[in-house]
Amino acid sequence: MDWAQKAAMSSPRSQRKSIGRTEYTRAYKIGQELYREKITISEAGRVLKEEGMNYSSATDLVMGLRHLLKGERYTRTISEAATDDFLSWILRDYGIGALGNALHSVVKHLHYYEGQFSKRPGLHRVLDKHRRIFEHQSERKMGLDLFLSPEEGPSNxxxxxxxxxxxxxxxxxxxxxxxxxxxxxxxxxxxxxxxxxxxxxxxxxxxxxxxxxxxxxxxxxxxxxxxxxxxxxxxxxxxxxxxxxxxxxxxxxxxxxxxxxxxxxxxxx
Ligand SMILES: [Zn+2]
Ligand SMILES: [Zn+2]
Structure with missing residues (x-):
């Protein structure tokens, strides 16, 4: 094993706590505070860092959420899993209009990212999934067309x-x-x-x-x-x-x- 491999193995990256649903949930909560202008970005970063998250991943997530809620373009990458969760929670907490804004924000991010770097097929899948939900919900919202089939019977x-x-x-x-x-x-x-x-x-x-x-x-x-x-x-x-x-x-x-x-x-x- 040469020095580069050793260095790679002991780098902070490989020791860094992996980020999952628990962290996204916390980042979402703190990001909502940021969106409501109750705290600053560095305060948000500090809170999440104290809970064991990497400071820059934490600030990327909370800023990403703020951009999603504002329907703005964001340039720092947030993972597909985090984007997926954030979009679900935005619909749950802010409604269909907010999801529409957030989808627009993801499209603008993809446009930016793919223009600079590489294709993000995974993020396109996340986008398509939530776009379907958006369409389905907006139809329901208008009180229209449910293709209910009475013979289907109840399901658990x-x-x-x-x-x-x-x-x-x-x-x-x-x-x-x-x-x-x-x-x-x-x-x-x-x-x-x-x-x-x-x-x-x-x-x-x-x-x-x-x-x-x-x-x-x-x-x-x-x-x-x-x-x-x-x-x-x-x-x-x-x-x-x-x-x-x-x-x-x-x-x-x-x-x-x-x-x-x-x-x-x-x-x-
Ligand atoms: Zn028409
Ligand atoms: Zn109709």
């Missing part, structure tokens, strides 16, 4: 989504698969107005779309199973809101009606 497995509500995993999985199949078939483009999020918003908008359920939930029978091709259509949130606004019928004729209103406004304007 529950998925915690953002902490406030639990939904059945089978229903969630089913709904997610149906969504994916619909988007696979029609593309992530509004079936009413043709809006393409990626074309307008670039990386941020990639794959973003709401999915509308053409069947009226009240008309759905006991053994109904959603057919992604005939029952679902991708729509932008604007058209989606208009489809549901002041109407009890949500079928293809309703989509046609909204499309007609857009066309009429264009001709008039």
């Amino acid at each position: 497995e529950e998925l915690r989504e953002g902490g406030s509500k639990t939904i059945n995993v089978n229903v969630y999985e089913r709904s997610r698969k149906a969504r994916d199949a619909c988007i696979e078939k029609y593309g992530p483009i509004c079936a009413v107005c043709g809006f393409d999020f990626e074309r307008t918003f670039g990386e941020l908008g990639k794959g973003f779309i709401h999915v509308h359920h053409l069947k009226n939930l009240a008309s759905i029978g006991k053994d109904y199973v959603v057919d992604p091709e005939s029952d679902l259509r991708p729509v932008c949130p604007n058209c989606h809101a208009m489809i549901h606004y002041g109407s009890k019928s949500y079928g293809l004729e309703r989509l046609e009606e909204i499309r007609g209103l857009i066309a009429a406004a264009k001709t008039a304007g």
Whole structure:
């Protein structure tokens, strides 16, 4: 063993306590104090250092959280696991709008990082995961389209989504698969107005779309199973809101009606 290998083995890096969920949880708590301007960055760093964390990892984490909450670009790397946890907790504690800001912040970080260094496929996976949750939640928030299948029956497995509500995993999985199949078939483009999020918003908008359920939930029978091709259509949130606004019928004729209103406004304007 040469001196370099020896040095590497005894370096503080290899002795450093590994960082996991416990540290992220503490950094998140302290980072919230920083975000509320109750403490300074160096105070945050000192508190976490006293608890055994490395000072610079600690300050990277708390500053990272502040950037996420503000929707700003950050340049210091925070691990994929920490980003994953922070995004979940932001949704739980600050709601869907804050998650949207934080996702924007991650996109800006990726843009910066990948422009300077290397690709971060792991971080893209984290981003995609939370983007799905964001879309799903924003649809639920509007009181729209739950692809509930009554014959599914109750399950003990529950998925915690953002902490406030639990939904059945089978229903969630089913709904997610149906969504994916619909988007696979029609593309992530509004079936009413043709809006393409990626074309307008670039990386941020990639794959973003709401999915509308053409069947009226009240008309759905006991053994109904959603057919992604005939029952679902991708729509932008604007058209989606208009489809549901002041109407009890949500079928293809309703989509046609909204499309007609857009066309009429264009001709008039
Ligand atoms: Zn649209
Ligand atoms: Zn809908």
